[in-house]
Amino acid sequence: MTTGQFASATLVDRQDETSWRSTIEPGWDIAGNANGGYLLAIAVRALLGATGRPDPVTVTAHFLNPGKPGPVEIDTEVIKEGRRFANASAVVRSDGRPLLSVLGTVGDLSEAGDDLLVDGAPPELPSPERCVFIEATDTFPPPFMGKVELFVHPDDMGFAGHIKSGIPRVTGWFRLPGDEPVDTVGLLCALDAFPPTIFNADLPVAWTPTVELTTHIRARPAPGWLRCRFTTRFITGGFLEEDGEVWDSTDRLVAQSRQLALVPRAHS
Amino acid sequence: MTTGQFASATLVDRQDETSWRSTIEPGWDIAGNANGGYLLAIAVRALLGATGRPDPVTVTAHFLNPGKPGPVEIDTEVIKEGRRFANASAVVRSDGRPLLSVLGTVGDLSEAGDDLLVDGAPPELPSPERCVFIEATDTFPPPFMGKVELFVHPDDMGFAGHIKSGIPRVTGWFRLPGDEPVDTVGLLCALDAFPPTIFNADLPVAWTPTVELTTHIRARPAPGWLRCRFTTRFITGGFLEEDGEVWDSTDRLVAQSRQLALVPRAHS
Numbered sequence: 001m002t003t004g005q006f007a008s009a010t011l012v013d014r015q016d017e018t019s020w021r022s023t024i025e026p027g028w029d030i031a032g033n034a035n036g037g038y039l040l041a042i043a044v045r046a047l048l049g050a051t052g053r054p055d056p057v058t059v060t061a062h063f064l065n066p067g068k069p070g071p072v073e074i075d076t077e078v079i080k081e082g083r084r085f086a087n088a089s090a091v092v093r094s095d096g097r098p099l100l101s102v103l104g105t106v107g108d109l110s111e112a113g114d115d116l117l118v119d120g121a122p123p124e125l126p127s128p129e130r131c132v133f134i135e136a137t138d139t140f141p142p143p144f145m146g147k148v149e150l151f152v153h154p155d156d157m158g159f160a161g162h163i164k165s166g167i168p169r170v171t172g173w174f175r176l177p178g179d180e181p182v183d184t185v186g187l188l189c190a191l192d193a194f195p196p197t198i199f200n201a202d203l204p205v206a207w208t209p210t211v212e213l214t215t216h217i218r219a220r221p222a223p224g225w226l227r228c229r230f231t232t233r234f235i236t237g238g239f240l241e242e243d244g245e246v247w248d249s250t251d252r253l254v255a256q257s258r259q260l261a262l263v264p265r266a267h268s
Numbered sequence: 269m270t271t272g273q274f275a276s277a278t279l280v281d282r283q284d285e286t287s288w289r290s291t292i293e294p295g296w297d298i299a300g301n302a303n304g305g306y307l308l309a310i311a312v313r314a315l316l317g318a319t320g321r322p323d324p325v326t327v328t329a330h331f332l333n334p335g336k337p338g339p340v341e342i343d344t345e346v347i348k349e350g351r352r353f354a355n356a357s358a359v360v361r362s363d364g365r366p367l368l369s370v371l372g373t374v375g376d377l378s379e380a381g382d383d384l385l386v387d388g389a390p391p392e393l394p395s396p397e398r399c400v401f402i403e404a405t406d407t408f409p410p411p412f413m414g415k416v417e418l419f420v421h422p423d424d425m426g427f428a429g430h431i432k433s434g435i436p437r438v439t440g441w442f443r444l445p446g447d448e449p450v451d452t453v454g455l456l457c458a459l460d461a462f463p464p465t466i467f468n469a470d471l472p473v474a475w476t477p478t479v480e481l482t483t484h485i486r487a488r489p490a491p492g493w494l495r496c497r498f499t500t501r502f503i504t505g506g507f508l509e510e511d512g513e514v515w516d517s518t519d520r521l522v523a524q525s526r527q528l529a530l531v532p533r534a535h536s
Binding site: 001019057058060062064065079080082085087091098101102103104105109112113114115116117118120169201211212214217218219232233234235236237238239240241252253254256258260263 | 400
């Protein structure tokens with residue numbers, strides 16, 4: 001495991017075969033509630049511990065209640081131990097209240113296969129200095145933004161006060177502060193760190209609670225900046241999806257995600 | 269619940285608070301192994317029974333072992349009972365061997381919200397009579413194709429012997445035989461019924477085992493034909509994703525899916 005602020009804020013302690021403890025650290029929140037990718041990272045550290053595998057391959061989380069700073073308990077169940085992959089589930093609870101449920105396939109991504117088809121490319125971004133750095137505040141931008149370094153494409157920051165693009169898209173650079181390396185668990189944080197795409201849609205800005213987030217990790221990222229793209233095509237039936245891609249400094253796609261979020265009732 | 273061949277082949281019997289029994293019916297297989305969407309439908313019937321909710325909203329399955337015809341046991345755990353949604357997990361086992369693990373959020377989709385953004389459209393398809401009907405055989409096309417009615421766009425059937433499009437895409441019409449209505453569980457079957465997109469890529473045709481399938485159900489489908497589109501953009505790192513969309517007869521997007529599959533080792 002890497003060392004650094006993210007690594008230490010996602011540490012888990014094994015209590016027995018299936019029980020773990022961890023702590024939601026203060027400062028990883030959006031308006032008082034812990035960021036979903038951060039919570040997922042805690043759960044996945046427990047899954048990796050329970051299975052003895054180094055990397056998440058595909059992990060799905062369902063978000064059930066907001067997470068507040070303080071101790072959490074994680075129950076893990078190893079469902080299958082295969083040669084190449086293991087499958088396991090986890091539920092993270094605070095005082096017995098479920099915060100998220102997780103199902104994951106984990107394995108070893110140290111030897112990833114070749115790239116046979118790449119119908120896409122990293123987002124084209126101005127250099128980080130020419131992007132908009134999201135600085136943390138006590139309210140908005142939220143405290144969580146102090147735990148990561150996001151530089152968002154100026155065209156995707158219209159929601160912050162100027163003219164919205166009308167395109168539900170957010171692209172930008174991601175890294176962890178202090179040169180902390182981003183491992184495959186850190187990618188889970190990158191996949192849920194950016195402002196919601198819907199902020200740039202031609203709709204009133206409003207928070208969209210995530211119901212579910214599925215992540216696919218394709219490869220361990222090379223050191224350096226990550227470039228991320230999030231897009232939404234369908235805001236229908238009271239729901240919207242947000243598709244994410246993360247590309248590493250060698251121009252390789254290292255992760256994909258899709259989340260399902262709720263359209264605030266006032267708009268649906 | 270609707271009645272018909274699909275409905276009866278996905279029936280589940282409650283044994284106690286958390287245990288269910290069902291049967292993998294013969295004929296729902298691909299080369300002897302039950303179709304993944306069919307297995308998922310069985311698991312979801314148990315999730316709906318366990319929670320008393322009518323519709324899957326988002327369900328993820330991880331495929332652990334092939335399913336053969338015969339009895340299966342399903343263990344369910346209700347993780348959260350909310351006002352609008354419930355969250356629950358399930359593991360389907362055959363003789364104690366896990367076939368798939370499932371995590372789902374379920375609810376009532378009878379009153380779906382408005383469509384606020386639709387950046388897409390149903391696939392353009394010739395009429396079903398001018399598409400290629402996939403008839404079942406004992407080998408390939410597999411027996412499963414006798415349980416559904418698929419009419420695939422001729423341009424997406426090049427893999428069957430003529431000239432491959434080189435585009436990893438499959439589009440076509442879906443319905444259940446005998447005018448059986450497709451409910452929201454039937455949509456899960458539609459999302460995993462078509463030939464793999466990779467069959468049309470410029471790669472040797474090979475089976476790609478599914479690791480994980482995530483489905484989002486946006487709305488209950490209107491009666492009539494469903495139009496489906498499956499595409500793949502990235503075959504990298506030994507994995508490929510396949511994204512699915514299902515549109516109903518009123519041109520409404522009713523479901524999305526993404527699956528992660530393994531590239532056969534010989535090609536990776």
